[in-house]
Each structure stands twice: as structure tokens, then as C-alpha cells.
Amino acid sequence: SDNFSSTAVAIASLLELSSAPGATNVTIAGQTVSIDLTTDTLSDIANAIDSLSGVSATVDSTTDDDGNTVYYVDISGTTSFSDNNNVLQTLGILKGDQSAVNKIVVGSVANTTDGSTPITESTRFDQIYNASVGTGDTITIQGQKNDGTSITTTTFNIYEGGQYKTLSDLLTEIETLYGGASVVDAYISDGTDGNTAGTIVLKDLTAGDSQLSLTLIANNEGGGNLDFGTISTATEGYNMEVVAGQDAKITVDGITYTDSSNSISDMIPGVTLNLKNADSSTTITLSVNRDIETIEEKITNLVDAYNEIIDFINQQFEYDIEKQEVGGVLFGDGTLRSVKSDLSSLIISKISNVEDAYSTLALVGIKLDNEGKLSINSSTLSTALQTNFSEVQKLFTAFAETTNTNVDYVYHTRNTTEGTYEINITQVAEKASVTGTVDLSSGLTGNETLTITDKSTGRVATINLTAGQTIDQIVSAINDELDTEYAQQLQSSNGLSKISSGYITSSTTWGEIDTTGLGSNDITNGDTISFSGTDHNGDTVSGSYTISDKDTDTVQGLLTAIENAFNGSVDAYIDSSGKIVITDTQVGTSSLSLTITENNEGGGSLDFGTVDTATTGRYQLHIEASKDASNHLVLTHTYYGSNEGFTISQTQNNLGITDGDYAGEDVAGTINGETADGQGQVLTGASDTTVEGLSIKYTGSSTGDQGSITLTYGIAEKLYNELFYIVDTYEGYVADKQESLQDNIDRIENQIDLMETRLEHKRDRLILKYVTLETTMARLTAQGNWLSAQVNNLH
Secondary structure (H helix, E strand, C coil): CCCCCCCCCCCHCCCCCCCCCCCCCEECCCCCEEEHHHHHHHHHHHHHCCCCCCCCCEEEEEEECCCCCCEEEEEEEEEEEECCCCCHCCCCCCCCCCCCCCCCCEEEECCCCCCCCCCCCCCEEEHHCCCCCCCCCCCCEEEECCCCCCCCCEECCEEEEECCHHCCCCCCCCHHHCCCCCCCCEEECCCCCCCCCCCEEEEEEECCCCCECCCCCCCCCCCCCCCCCCEEEEEEECCCEEEECCCCCECCEEEEEECCEEEEEEEEEEEEEEEECCCCCCCCCCCCCHHHHHHHHHHHHHHHHHHHHHHHHHHHEEEEECCCCCCCCCCHHHHHHHHHHHHHHHCCCCCCCCCCCHHHCCCHHEEECCCCCCCCCHHHHHHHHHCCCHHHHHCCCCEEECCCCCCCEEEEECCCEEEEEEEEEECCEEEEEEEEECCCCCCCCCEEEEEEEEECCEEEEEEEEEECCHHHHHHHHHHHHCCEEEEEEEEECCCEECCCCCCCCCEEECCCCCCCCCCCCCCCCCCCCCCCCCCCCCCEEEEEEEEEEECCEEHHHHHHHHHHHCCCCCEEEEECCCCCEEEEEEEEECEEEEEEEEECCCCCCCCCEEEEEEEEEEECEEEEEEEEECCEEEEEEEEECCCCEEEEEEEECCCCCCCCEEECCCCEEEECCCEEEEEEECCEEEECCCCCEEEEEEECCCCCCEEEEECCCCCHHHHHHHHHHHHHHCCCCHHHHHHHHHHHHHHHHHHHHHHHHHHHHHHHHHHHHHHHHHHHHHHHHHHHHHHHHHHHHCC
16 A cells, blocks of 8 residues: 555545545455545554455555655455445555456467568468478367366367468467457467567456466477467456556666666766656756765864874873873873874875875865864865865875776775886786677577576576577577576476366365365365475575365465465465465575475375475576677677686577587786786785785786886875774784783783792791701700709709
């Protein structure tokens, strides 16, 4: 639906409708639901639609261009809508100018009478180019009508009464099998209907949902090559077409661009165009100017950041005489003083290869004061930016200038030294390419299936070419396929039939399915179906579905459960052969996969088979087909280098191209005489050389000396490199200082440990002396006591 500002306010009030439709019945998926715009809110409407069998409706939110949260109804599970009172159009679910759509199926082979002139309805079968039909040849006609019932399989004889029939006879037979010319229209396209001229077309004349299908099998009993190809859906039938997305289209300077988004940022470098409204009668003149104010703001931010560093350094060196306190722990630190000196020298340095009037910061209004801090003269800076922006840009950034227009600067690293470097090319880069040897101006001599595989991406393109196609038609067919992007599509291996007749559809009830193959059904209420797989990005998905009532629940319930489990990133439906088809909503390489498990708890035999990849998702292949002056087919990769290329495989080799691998060549050469590595057209200075990290792109076609490139670093680039080497974890000033301080700490701790060990040893020695002294004194005391006793005995 359209976006609305609230989910709790009646739609009529939100749209400020003075007279809105009251309670109105609309038909969705063949079921009636009542909607009253005068009282129903967005939530009320979503709940009413969600209650329908096989249909899911939710209220989702998004953000509009002004940043406001808005709400809309997301409906899935059906494309069938009928509304006679414009209620669904008011909600934005349907467009007022869209009506029911007729289903059209078209053959994949465009037949001709001479290799280039398309067949018509009056063409006889023996006049079809390269068909080589015989008088006993027949065509088997099979298919399904609008309602899914099968037509009577019929064998059509192309020769009767002594002459070959015309294609008009075949078309009349087809129309008769489907109920007559008032039911379907069978014709040969002349190209004006949007189909390829010479293809067979069958159109359902009843607009809306349709299961129309057609198969024509040329039996070629006489060994001929008659073929109408696979007849597949070109236009799907709908009761009323759901609002279809359109690419934005805009014309700039006479060139028309299309984009899937209304925000286009890749058309004008550095500019994003936000498309608000479509009006082909209005031409807008767009002037793009530099945002000087924002640039000045960024320069101011750089100056402020630099001044913060200088403030910190100055604070560390402060000393309060009265309090006799230092400003910081790094007071007097030589490394910090060196850092300040280096930064100041850099700030006042003159940048080479910049006009003298803009070669220093001071000349554009950014000056250094006595404290080492920067200040900006806004008027001077603004004048410089407006007067000579490119020179001011050079003053700040890294830039390169070359003496050869075929040499472009690409990149450099921190390890690249600024300076002038000579370029020498020994091998020019080449694209992978192959040229056929067959002159195709008279047309392809036989049918051919060409398979091209991109070397770097693994993407595969298969092109079916038919006998008689000219070189221009061959080139167009190949490029169309190479440019096509596919969404991954899965398909179940078993096509299920109904007990009555025909294949199942999404609206078939579970009880109507012939699960036994014998015209009976053994599904039990309560049976469950489990499924698991991976989405586009490879994330795991799983879920289950329960058949509550097999007589009322439809297959659409399972399809909706699968879509919900994948968060709407897939479309699930039943095709014309009764098989489940799961299609990724995103084109390109996909990890989409699915396994369906019919648990058959009641002992039944429901079986959809395995779910395999029917169409592999892929982006376009960067390969182009063309022709040379001799009408030979030429295949060329878009990109240069040995990593880019393709593999060719053919069924008949009617194109004069040899099957095999084709790769480009990388540029080779030296930068300033030093070794350089080539990849595609880009040459990069090798590691551990004086030109390490310098990358140039060479677009020329000759080898030898190609002039020079001069790389210059502006103030901001130099600041970045200087600060990196100051704070680098491994080799920066700070890291060196931390390592030095840690070494000092370790040395002092070792000294402390040594002194403590020495003290411990001395303590042990003193204790030993004390113990010895105590022992000696005890002995002397004992001897003194003995002598005293002896003296007393003498008396």
C-alpha cells in the first residue's frame, strides 16, 4: 500500500477525505473482505486481509525522506484483486489505470524461411529454413487451459493430400484444442508485439490468473531439424496487476540513465541526485559548485586537533615555581620535545610542486604563534580556496603529476617516499580475447550451443544459437545473455496432480491432491511439513506448516509459510506442472537452498520430492561479443590481466572458435629501475624497494620508457605520516619511549632485587656472628662459674 503516518487513525481522516467509501466488499484471492475507509485504520485493514485463507498481510514501517516513521500494509500470497469502488486504489494497493492482464506464452526458437526472413502464418512447413521436414513428420501438441485442465494430446500431420500444410493450419488446430479462436489466439509473431519475429505465440483471451501452457514436440520422423523451442511464459496473467516497481529514468546532457533507486549517486562524481517527482515536461538546470564552507570547516577541525596536541605538550613542560610542581609526568622529556619540534618544522615547511603563492600554510591564512599553535585568518583562507582551489588542495593532500597521458597515478602507502620516478614498460596489459575463423556474414551453418564461463567469478552463460542467424544476430544474442542477471530459482522434482484432473495450483486444497498416484488422497488432518535451508546470504532458515483441515486448507498456506520463514526474501508458487518453485527476490550469486520434509504423521504419502536448483543466480558477465571486418565473431573480456579471462565450450564448433581457456596479460615493467608487480594495467612498486607501495596505471600500447611520475606530500599527508610514526605500536616514538622506560624500570627492579639479596646475605652473616658470640659467652660464663667453684673449694 501507500505510506501512512499512523496505524491507529481512520484512513479517511489521514487522507483528509470529505467523502470516503463506506463499508465496501473487495475480492482478494477469490475471497470477500469488507473495508470501511471512514472507520477502519491501517491495522484494521491489515488484520481483515490477513484473516483470508492463504493470504498474509502485515503492517510494516519505514522512514520517509524527512526522517518520519510511516506505515504501510504488506500483502503476500496472492496477486488476485478485484475492486469496483476504488477502495484498494485509494490505499495505493492498486493503480487506477491498471486493468487485468492476459497470459501469453512464447516459443524460444525464431524460425526463418532463408536464414533471416521470419516465417509467417502462410509459410509451408517445407519452406522453413534448415527444418528438412519429411512427408511423414508429425507434431505432438500438449498443454493446459486457463483453468489448469489439460487439452487433448493431439498428433498433427504436417503433410496431407499430397502437399505440406501451412503454419496457419497448425495454429488453427491449436486454437481448436483450447476451445476455439474466442478462447485463445495462436499466431506467429512479426516482432511488433514485443516478441521475436518468427516465434510461435499463444495468448489467453481471458484476462486474469491463468494456468495456460503449451508444448509443441516436433517428432522429426524423417530425421529433420524442425524445432519451435521451449514455449514459456512471456507475460503472466493477473486479475488486476499489483502496483509494479519501475526504474527511475532521468536524462542528463542528452543521455538517458535508469536506476532502481530514486537516490542516484553514480551519475555525476561527488553528487547525489534525490528524485522527488516525475515530470517529463520540465527541464532543470543543475549547477554543481564546491562546498567551500564545508572544506573550511574540515581545515578548522584539522587546526583544532593540532592545537590540542600542542596544548598537551606545553602543559607537560610547565613548572609552578611557587608550588615547585611540574606540569606533567613528561616534564623535561627529550622525546616529547623532539615530537613538538618535528611537528612545528612540518607545519612551517614549504610544499614543492605547488605554486609559490600557495606553497605554505601561512600564505593561505594559517599561521604559527609563539606557543607553537595555529590560527586561521578565515578571509585569507576563503579567498585562496575560491581563487585557486586546486593549489590549496595540493598544499594539504598527496598528489601526483605524470609526464605521459597514458600513465595515471593510482595509490601509494606510508612506505612510499615522495619524489620523481621513471616508468619503464616491458609488457603491455592485454584483455582475454579470441577471434573466430568462420565468416558468418551468410549466417550460421547449423545450430550451436555456446557456453562461456568467466574465470574470476565462475559465472556461466549458455547461448543457444540457431542455424541461419547472421553475425549481427549472433553478437546480439550473446551480449543479451552475457548482460542478463538471474535470480536463483529452486524447483521441486515432483509435480503433483489433482484427483479430478490436471496439476495442482496454489489454491488447491490438500484433500484434492492425488498423493497415491492412484486417484486417491491419504493426507490426514494434523500432518505437518517441515522445511529448512539457507537464504540469499547463506543464513540458516527453517519452519513448519500444519495441515489443520485438508478439505479447506490450501497449498498456498505452505507457500506463505515458506515466504514468511525467509522474511519475504523469496517468492513461492506452484508452476504449471504442479511443482513448487522458490525464486530469490534478489538477482546475483545466491546461497538459496531448501529442503522440504513431508512428515506424514498419519501414514500418508505426500511427496514433493527434492528441491533442486533450476536456475543459478548470477550477475552479468563482464565479457563482450563483437565482429571484426571479416565478419568473424570476437569475444573479449572487459577487464585486463591474467586473473581475468573465460572458458569456451561449444557443441558443434560452427563459430570457428577453439574450445579452451583464454586469459589476459598483466602489465610488466619497472618504477625508477626497481622491481614492480603487475596486475591488469596497474604496476605497483614491490616490497622492500625504494618504490614500495607506489601504484600507477598504464593505458598505453607501447613498451619502453613512459616518462615519469612525481609524488608530492601536502601538509595533511605529512602530518598523518608523522603522527603514525609517533604513535606506531611497533616503531613509533611513543613505543620506543615506552620500551626505554620499561627497560629503566626493569633495570631498577633488577638492582633492587640484587640489593635485597645482598642485604639478606649480610643479615644471615650477622645472625651467624650473633649466634656464635652468644655461644662463646655461654661457654665463658660456664667456665667462670666452674673456676669460682674451684676457688671456693680451696677455702
